[in-house]
Amino acid sequence: MKTYWQNYIEGAWVDGGAGRIDIANPGTGEKLAEQALADVADVDRAVMAAQRVHQSGALADLRPVERGRMVQAMGRYLLENKDEIARVLTMEQGKPLWEAVIEIEGAARYFEYYGNQAETVEGRSIPLGKGYFDFTTYEPFGVSAQIIPWNYPVEMTARSLSAALATGNACVIKTPELTPLSNAWFAHAAEAVGLPKGAVNILCGLGRDAGAALAAHPQVNQIVFTGSVPTGIAIATAAAQNVVPCVLELGGKSAAIVHDDADLAAFENDIRWGIYFNAGQVCSAMSRVIVHDSVHDELVERMVGVAQSLSVKPGIEQPQFGATMGAMVSEAQRDRAADMISAAQAQGAQVATGGRKMNIPGAFLEPTILTDVTPDMTIANEEVFGPVLSVLKFSNDAEALKIANGTPYGLVGGVFTRDLDRATTAARQLRAGQVFVNEWYAGGVETPFGGYGKSGYGREKGREALWNYVQTKNVAIKLKG
Ligand code: NAD
Numbered sequence: 371m372k373t374y375w376q377n378y379i380e381g382a383w384v385d386g387g388a389g390r391i392d393i394a395n396p397g398t399g400e401k402l403a404e405q406a407l408a409d410v411a412d413v414d415r416a417v418m419a420a421q422r423v424h425q426s427g428a429l430a431d432l433r434p435v436e437r438g439r440m441v442q443a444m445g446r447y448l449l450e451n452k453d454e455i456a457r458v459l460t461m462e463q464g465k466p467l468w469e470a471v472i473e474i475e476g477a478a479r480y481f482e483y484y485g486n487q488a489e490t491v492e493g494r495s496i497p498l499g500k501g502y503f504d505f506t507t508y509e510p511f512g513v514s515a516q517i518i519p520w521n522y523p524v525e526m527t528a529r530s531l532s533a534a535l536a537t538g539n540a541c542v543i544k545t546p547e548l549t550p551l552s553n554a555w556f557a558h559a560a561e562a563v564g565l566p567k568g569a570v571n572i573l574c575g576l577g578r579d580a581g582a583a584l585a586a587h588p589q590v591n592q593i594v595f596t597g598s599v600p601t602g603i604a605i606a607t608a609a610a611q612n613v614v615p616c617v618l619e620l621g622g623k624s625a626a627i628v629h630d631d632a633d634l635a636a637f638e639n640d641i642r643w644g645i646y647f648n649a650g651q652v653c654s655a656m657s658r659v660i661v662h663d664s665v666h667d668e669l670v671e672r673m674v675g676v677a678q679s680l681s682v683k684p685g686i687e688q689p690q691f692g693a694t695m696g697a698m699v700s701e702a703q704r705d706r707a708a709d710m711i712s713a714a715q716a717q718g719a720q721v722a723t724g725g726r727k728m729n730i731p732g733a734f735l736e737p738t739i740l741t742d743v744t745p746d747m748t749i750a751n752e753e754v755f756g757p758v759l760s761v762l763k764f765s766n767d768a769e770a771l772k773i774a775n776g777t778p779y780g781l782v783g784g785v786f787t788r789d790l791d792r793a794t795t796a797a798r799q800l801r802a803g804q805v806f807v808n809e810w811y812a813g814g815v816e817t818p819f820g821g822y823g824k825s826g827y828g829r830e831k832g833r834e835a836l837w838n839y840v841q842t843k844n845v846a847i848k849l850k851g
Pocket of ligand 1: 517518520521545546547575577578580581582583585596597599601602619622653753755
């Protein structure tokens with residue numbers, strides 16, 4: 371493994387004006403490598419390089435199918451290198467190696483999907499009567515700035531980069547301080563498929579320095595941010611100053627409502643994926659289960675069984691798909707989650723299983739289930755971003771929906787029942803951008819994703835996401851005679 375990783379600006383690997391940052395392996399607690407840190411001048415160079423690519427037309431003026439082919443080829447490049455990328459991703463992020471492979475495959479899928487969509491961004495003709503011919507076209511914004519979180523660094527970059535390139539934007543990616551290394555393969559992929567130098571720039575820097583400079587840069591034309599609410603507010607404020615659009619994908623406190631007629635055995639699988647995948651560090655994690663009184667005890671017993679079945683160890687020792695969980699991204703994140711568990715206990719929650727930091731090197735937390743959680747508790751409202759599930763009870767449908775909708779967030783929600791009327795009513799009434807019926811995470815790259823309320827605005831994934839990266843131009847032609 372390389373010990374020093376540089377930034378990538380205008381087709382060259384470069385040092386950072388702000389020096390270097392140590393990258394740790396959360397599976398061992400040891401230093402893994404050093405990463406170049408960009409300063410404000412580096413950000414400026416990257417943005418200006420991207421702006422030159424845009425102005426040159428080297429991307430924007432291509433026939434869309436040609437851009438689409440390059441975008442698809444980037445996905446294939448990731449798949450060809452997935453074993454190497456997955457090892458680096460696991461070592462910097464902590465997730466099991468098999469989960470890292472799934473992340474690379476998921477990233478590649480975005481390039482396949484949006485590569486295929488490139489030539490479908492068509493305008494329309496609007497009838498204005500005999501004297502005019504009118505049509506609309508969609509043009510790329512120009513420079514797309516994308517600020518990435520640490521939990522899925524490869525997949526999150528893939529999600530925005532693929533759609534932005536497919537629609538003809540040049541991009542500047544600001545990678546997260548904790549997990550910047552695996553993003554290097556996007557630069558390799560851009561080179562391998564022949565994108566112009568400066569079309570893809572990738573730099574790591576501190577959020578408050580490089581991130582803030584990128585969000586506020588006057589030559590950035592559009593911003594995509596995935597991360598926490600306070601940072602989202604800072605970025606939206608910077609975007610407003612320059613009057614550029616931004617997409618905000620923020621956090622969540624998403625709830626599954628489990629009715630008395632739900633298939634409780636099947637729900638074990640939803641627990642497995644919903645709260646323990648990536649050690650719960652998923653914005654759309656199923657962090658609350660709201661269960662009917664009459665099946666509460668049976669469901670808790672099943673969920674505790676799932677939590678206790680997980681073998682928790684360094685991700686690099688977990689090549690095979692199975693009942694395993696890795697480290698959290700850092701000891702600071704792990705300690706924050708452990709503190710939230712203690713605070714919940716002080717407010718009256720019970721630990722049904724887990725709850726403790728593990729006595730091994732690295733950032734490990736036991737898979738945890740908290741019962742006797744009530745809607746007023748902090749743990750029922752604030753995002754833990756760890757393997758911690760809160761269980762609440764309800765006695766009628768209206769109460770369940772009230773609890774589910776009772777936080778400022780609104781990213782996703784789920785309802786588990788065999789009753790179609792109940793499921794449909796809940797789907798209508800859940801205040802969330804995506805509703806899962808009888809399977810948490812049902813959907814895919816094809817389905818739009820994004821938040822209501824404090825979970826953000828704009829949509830990623832699906833055809834909806836394409837419209838983030840283009841602006842509509844209307845052309846009205848006055849005809850003679
Ligand atoms: P964060 O907001 O601290 O950081 C995200 C990114 O923003 C990082 O690259 C960081 O360097 C940068 N940043 C920080 N301050 C900045 C500033 N002032 N200006 C510009 N950039 C700045 O979030 P995080 O801790 O990396 O990620 C965890 C959070 O992200 C959780 O709240 C989680 O729910 C959310 N998240 C949401 C999604 C989604 O799709 N909705 C996906 C992943 C994570």
